[in-house]
Amino acid sequence: MADHSHPARPAVLGQNQYGKAENRVVKITRDGATHHVKDLNVSVSLSGDMEEVHYSGSNAHVLPTDTTKNTVYAFAKEYGIESAEQFGIHLARHFVTSQEPIRRARIRIEEYAWQRIGTSGEGAHSFVREGRETRLAQITYDGGTWEVVSGLKDLVVMNSTDSEFWGYVKDKYTTLPEAHDRILATEVSGRWRFNWTEDAREMPDWEKSYEQIRKHLLQAFADTYSLSLQQTLYEMGARIIEHRDEIDEVRFSLPNKHHFLVDLEPFGLKNDNEVYLAADRPYGLIEATVLRDGCEARIPVDLTNL
Amino acid sequence: MADHSHPARPAVLGQNQYGKAENRVVKITRDGATHHVKDLNVSVSLSGDMEEVHYSGSNAHVLPTDTTKNTVYAFAKEYGIESAEQFGIHLARHFVTSQEPIRRARIRIEEYAWQRIGTSGEGAHSFVREGRETRLAQITYDGGTWEVVSGLKDLVVMNSTDSEFWGYVKDKYTTLPEAHDRILATEVSGRWRFNWTEDAREMPDWEKSYEQIRKHLLQAFADTYSLSLQQTLYEMGARIIEHRDEIDEVRFSLPNKHHFLVDLEPFGLKNDNEVYLAADRPYGLIEATVLRDGCEARIPVDLTNL
Amino acid sequence: MADHSHPARPAVLGQNQYGKAENRVVKITRDGATHHVKDLNVSVSLSGDMEEVHYSGSNAHVLPTDTTKNTVYAFAKEYGIESAEQFGIHLARHFVTSQEPIRRARIRIEEYAWQRIGTSGEGAHSFVREGRETRLAQITYDGGTWEVVSGLKDLVVMNSTDSEFWGYVKDKYTTLPEAHDRILATEVSGRWRFNWTEDAREMPDWEKSYEQIRKHLLQAFADTYSLSLQQTLYEMGARIIEHRDEIDEVRFSLPNKHHFLVDLEPFGLKNDNEVYLAADRPYGLIEATVLRDGCEARIPVDLTNL
Amino acid sequence: MADHSHPARPAVLGQNQYGKAENRVVKITRDGATHHVKDLNVSVSLSGDMEEVHYSGSNAHVLPTDTTKNTVYAFAKEYGIESAEQFGIHLARHFVTSQEPIRRARIRIEEYAWQRIGTSGEGAHSFVREGRETRLAQITYDGGTWEVVSGLKDLVVMNSTDSEFWGYVKDKYTTLPEAHDRILATEVSGRWRFNWTEDAREMPDWEKSYEQIRKHLLQAFADTYSLSLQQTLYEMGARIIEHRDEIDEVRFSLPNKHHFLVDLEPFGLKNDNEVYLAADRPYGLIEATVLRDGCEARIPVDLTNL
DSSP: OOOTTSTTOSEEEEEEEEEEEOEEEEEEEEETTEEEEEEEEEEEEEEESOHHHHHTOOOTTOOOHHHHHHHHHHHHHHTOOSOHHHHHHHHHHHHHHHOTTEEEEEEEEEEOOEEEOOOSSSOBOEEEEOOSOEEEEEEEEOSSOEEEEEEEEEEEEEESSSBOBOSOOOOTTOOOOOBSSOOEEEEEEEEEEESOOOTTSOOOOHHHHHHHHHHHHHHHHHHOOBSSHHHHHHHHHHHHHHHOTTEEEEEEEEEEOOEEEOOOGGGTOOOSSOEEEEOOSSEEEEEEEEEETTOOOOSOSSOOOO | OOOTTSTTOSEEEEEEEEEEEOEEEEEEEEETTEEEEEEEEEEEEEEESOHHHHHTOOOTTOOOHHHHHHHHHHHHHHTOOSOHHHHHHHHHHHHHHHOTTEEEEEEEEEEOOEEEOOOSSSOBOEEEEOOSOEEEEEEEEOSSOEEEEEEEEEEEEEESSSBOBOSOOOOTTOOOOOBSSOOEEEEEEEEEEESOOOTTSOOOOHHHHHHHHHHHHHHHHHHOOBSSHHHHHHHHHHHHHHHOTTEEEEEEEEEEOOEEEOOOGGGTOOOSSOEEEEOOSSEEEEEEEEEETTOOOOSOSSOOOO | OOOTTSTTOSEEEEEEEEEEEOEEEEEEEEETTEEEEEEEEEEEEEEESOHHHHHTOOOTTOOOHHHHHHHHHHHHHHTOOSOHHHHHHHHHHHHHHHOTTEEEEEEEEEEOOEEEOOOSSSOBOEEEEOOSOEEEEEEEEOSSOEEEEEEEEEEEEEESSSBOBOSOOOOTTOOOOOBSSOOEEEEEEEEEEESOOOTTSOOOOHHHHHHHHHHHHHHHHHHOOBSSHHHHHHHHHHHHHHHOTTEEEEEEEEEEOOEEEOOOGGGTOOOSSOEEEEOOSSEEEEEEEEEETTOOOOSOSSOOOO | OOOTTSTTOSEEEEEEEEEEEOEEEEEEEEETTEEEEEEEEEEEEEEESOHHHHHTOOOTTOOOHHHHHHHHHHHHHHTOOSOHHHHHHHHHHHHHHHOTTEEEEEEEEEEOOEEEOOOSSSOBOEEEEOOSOEEEEEEEEOSSOEEEEEEEEEEEEEESSSBOBOSOOOOTTOOOOOBSSOOEEEEEEEEEEESOOOTTSOOOOHHHHHHHHHHHHHHHHHHOOBSSHHHHHHHHHHHHHHHOTTEEEEEEEEEEOOEEEOOOGGGTOOOSSOEEEEOOSSEEEEEEEEEETTOOOOSOSSOOOO
16 A cells, blocks of 8 residues: 555555445335335445545545435435345445446445334325334445445343343452342344355345344343353354354444342332343443354454444 | 512522432333333422522522432332333322422433343243333422323334425425425324323323324324325324323424435436435424313423423 | 314314424635634524414415525525524514514524634634534514523533532432532533513624623632532522623523542542542433513523524 | 364354443542543453353453443542543553453543633632543553554534535536535544554653644644545644654544535525535545554554444
8 A cells, every 4th residue: 555656755545435424215115005115324435546536636536425325316216225235235336346446335224114004094105113223234345255244233122130140250349249130231233244245146135134133133132041241142143153054253242231229228128129220321341253163253343333 | 489588689589490310210020930121211300499599508498319319219119110100190299298398399201112022931021122212201290280291202204105295385585396295204202281180080091091192193194194294293183182081282393304305317217206315404393282172281382302 | 272263173273383493504704815604503483373284284374494494594695694693583583574474483593613723824714613512592583572592502511629518308218428528510501581672672792792691600600619509500690690781581401410429448549539430310400590680581491402 | 262162163252352331430630729630431341261251151250340440440549540541551451460361451531621610719620621522542452562542533623615626537426516615524533543562662742642633633624725535634644644753543534524505596696605504414424544654554444432
């Protein structure tokens, strides 16, 4: 990445990327009086031969971010939105194959789910937004190899029992009493990487994969008698790896949403695991990757929101 | 409200209130291996004979906000949480009747709903947080009369057709083209006031009332062929008034979440009500009260978040 | 407000208002190479003869919210933005006097301040946004009388000593120890009402008034040896009333941003008012109005964000 | 990272870390009647020999996150808070050197600045929170080598002229007109890596370094006549590299906060670069690393908030 055309430059350009972020696109598909909705937030990020625009301000290699926005909306019409992943694949392929200076495209998508509102009439075009989680997809393409990482965030779960925490290290700063029956609650942020990487191979069923992975991680959370949030995290990841052949890697970032048992003794009351204070900050933060044995880790250690 | 003990004071105290806000209380009720959750955010606000604490800093009439917090947690144990409204009634009655200087108590509650995660085992103590809306309750008591206003916020709804907007006033600043088929979407913030005001009368079934009102407002939103968001708002309120005898007043604040049809003609594409840009700001904001005929309006014009 | 044209309607329309909210307008004024910035978020809310649009969906009296948006931007050019208050007065007058069905206009404005970045060149057109507080203005006009309420929010202040809290009521739920030296911190949300109400009277100097009131409330916060946050609140309001003749009423909403002294004794350390935990929720919430003696209160009890 | 003690495990543990996040610590230092404030948000993240807690739930190697929280508060007393970086170095060294299973500690700190409120008295213990930006520091230690990355976020800047954008690639989805005088505004998120890595070398002056880098990046933003935001970004990074020997790498994430010139022609008005609409989403997002020639990039491509 050294800059031969500008000798004696003490500061050189490293990794760089650009594009239009957070394009909010809503696609309505009409099947007679029955409508279907896809509601996405699409962020485009392009990399390639972009030294000049940084060094001299020449935009000769720069496809405007405004154009990347237009392309998102045009593709919603041209290709439809079968799934977030499929839509991202169309976009990434387009940018890399249509513009010579662009060598890599990364498309990030948030998807918001909608439920139907049942009506007395025959039409089906009324919806209420599900708020339970935000679905995520990230598609990266370099002209040869695909990387698809899907996931979710904002999924809040709780076990009101079957969680303990004891047997830990005690140093001079340790005051925490051991717990043999506590609430375990977290807001799941998870990402999973598909092993589909080549056009020559058949694509996964993206919609079914999401639905199944979501089901497995919820089941693993609920089924695990937990001795630590780390153990629960591992079980959630392992469950996905074991049941979904299309996934090689899972990463979770799990804040331990502390629920403190309130001391009611000063008021002459016994709190038998009934009344809790739900705390905001600070919170434990447990993060880990779970890999299919023999596979390499590629999901970054720090998950980002978009 | 004039202050006779401090003559010649140019600045006098007006309405005032105080208390602990946003006490996050989670109550687990164990019915064998089946657990039930109530998850509330409770804010206490007390008024009364509080001139001295403002004028001189004397706290002789002040029950500390810390004590109001403790009371919330103690009452969750002592009375349980049958509903947000019932819980607020216990708290408001306590503050007004146990402390002579306190003449009025207002309890505001946000409630977060949880769904069960089905598991293979026999236990039922795993939950995923519903994110669809936040339920609200406000209970005010002055020692004689009750006022209960319930509601919700964050409920996002959309009709993908059956909405028009035309025939409006055009002045020299008007450029908007008329629309004969548009998306109508809003994030409902609503409040409804119960006509239950006296202990002597039987209380409404708070849980059933909420569930039914939520159903009616969603149905009215979905069923109304809309010529303006104002019309839809009125229909939502009127439906509640007509079907729920316990309610005398409804107020809605409805942001018009604009979905702009994207112009795809520059790309040689026809956008037949398919591809929309979901905009953030600015947004139309439609607010109104709907009253049972003959009843008085008491819900403030500006709805607040808590 | 009864609806004579629709007999037998069980649900009638009450107070209502509509308009475009959160129009973000930035006005650059060029004085040679020296530029000046005004950065506002303007919300328009109109009321009047609007029954039909609610009852039948007829928009014959409705100036579109899109038009109110256009008017904001056009007026930024036509009148400039001398101050938020003056700009709101132009807008409110226009809506009420130009459209017969509109009987009242309320303009709410947030203003964001910018500081200059000093440069070596002669130009002065680089700015960094001040983040310290958001300035607020609300202008209401009914065709005859003006009401101007200005204010601020997001102003975080702290006294690291000269605050006590003791001598309060103790009931069975009280566990709080008395404090004789504590941190007092709050995030000020304040509103002040001007006694200018008629075109015939000279307007206040809106910019100078804001600057002076901000100075007085900060001074009063810093100067008051506090026995309770209520006392500090009153002193802040009284200082404004005493020093600023143009103001008749002040209301504050002051969250008590608790800073808890951390117990370091388990680690063999003495915490001599040095190390504090800054807590989020719950928080005490102290709200009150301070009035010029003999004046009436008009600012609503619950302050809203916009 | 393969797990030899659990043969035939299809899902293996990868990178993992844990700790208490967002410990809000406020340190008051009293110099007679003059007080000094440090206000930090400290997040601890530990890694090491942690396989068992994930695989079996054994906490034998786990120092509780609650203990890491206690340590933050105890160290604020024991060492004071000279700077965020110095405080993080004390913490990281402690965790790695005192607990055998812990091989790496990463401390992330947000710092909030406070300004004095001048008072008439002799004391100096009243403060107003600066809101202009959040200072960041990340300290990582593995028992041998230090990595310190400092930075800031939330710094909003604007040039009201001296910005152009033209000469870019035009494809079939390009509709953007070229601009020869536009507003350039962004919210700077930046990180810079120090070349100090060993205890044997003298540490930088962390406070002075921050102040100087902040000054240089603001100056570079203001001084650059911009042909693209990429060029401005590079100039900001290069200015730091050129003037601050202690820094080898800088990364910026710069959202292009679009200010659209409003079309006022429909209203018979000419908008001569005066009235702009400040847009929210979508936004261009420009991200790049600037390196001292010959140095390696280590700051992750995606900056995270904490």
